[in-house]
Amino acid sequence: MTKIIAYIGLGSNLITPEAQIKSARLAINALDKVQEQAFSSLYRSPPMGPQDQPDYVNAVMAIVTELDALPLLRCLQTIELEQGRERKDERWGPRTLDLDILLYADHCIDIPDLIVPHYGLTERAFVLYPLQEIAPMLELPKLGHINDLINNCPLAGLEKIV
Ligand code: ROI
Numbered sequence: 001m002t003k004i005i006a007y008i009g010l011g012s013n014l015i016t017p018e019a020q021i022k023s024a025r026l027a028i029n030a031l032d033k034v035q036e037q038a039f040s041s042l043y044r045s046p047p048m049g050p051q052d053q054p055d056y057v058n059a060v061m062a063i064v065t066e067l068d069a070l071p072l073l074r075c076l077q078t079i080e081l082e083q084g085r086e087r088k089d090e091r092w093g094p095r096t097l098d099l100d101i102l103l104y105a106d107h108c109i110d111i112p113d114l115i116v117p118h119y120g121l122t123e124r125a126f127v128l129y130p131l132q133e134i135a136p137m138l139e140l141p142k143l144g145h146i147n148d149l150i151n152n153c154p155l156a157g158l159e160k161i162v
Pocket residue numbers: 010011012045046047048049056057058092093094098126
């Protein structure tokens with residue numbers, strides 16, 4: 001199996017979000033056939049969607065992996081559950097941990113459980129800015145250069161956590 005570079009978006013707005021992101025990073029690193037290549041700063045942003053929920057902490061991680069996209073997704077979903085993720089009916093409600101496959105090399109995937117590139121990517125400053133931090137030259141399949149996406153995406157209150 002060839003090695004693939006994938007980008008994972010991490011987000012949390014419940015139960016010490018910074019700690020959730022840090023322990024998710026450790027859990028992803030502990031996966032078989034996954035190595036961390038880069039990890040962005042942590043960023044804070046107001047919620048996109050319903051406003052009656054806490055601010056989010058977000059980050060983006062680059063990994064090198066020999067897992068196919070769907071097995072990788074299943075591993076990430078297991079980590080979400082281990083960190084207390086509850087699936088609620090409310091759309092875009094608060095969550096202890098959200099792990100999304102943003103990109104999987106230059107593959108375009110559209111199967112019932114998984115759309116890659118991630119469908120919300122171009123509108124989400126909390127994804128694009130940390131992604132640009134760790135991959136400033138990135139060309140995204142179908143979407144173009146990361147810098148062009150950033151130029152069309154206002155910060156919307158996103159702040160780097162120092
Ligand atoms: N808003 C922000 N700022 N960060 C997120 O990670 C995030 N995740 C979500 C929704 C509810 C869309 N809003 C978010 O899933």
